[in-house]
Amino acid sequence: MRDKTQANSAAPGEGLIRAGAIVFILGAVATVVTVAPLFLGTTPFPTYMFWLSMLMGVGFAISGAGLLRSISAQRAQARGAAAGG
DSSP states (O other): TTSSOOTTOOOOHHHHHHHHHHHHHHHHHHHHHHHHHHHHHHHOOHHHHHHHHHHHHHHHHHHHHHHHHHHHHHHHHHHHHHHHH
């Protein structure tokens, strides 16, 4: 029974997926803040705000890496169960 995953334990890659989601949301907020002056007719924000908008892509990549890590761990676990069992 010790080899079974507990219901409340984090799976491999889950932390990366959560971190990627947070970074993605920060990038989405930065994008909305950056684009808003274009529609409101006010002065645009400085260039660094456009760079902060790139966090959406970075967050997506981090989440993708976490997803691949999770898939890899599940495949290894399935291989181990098939070989041992």
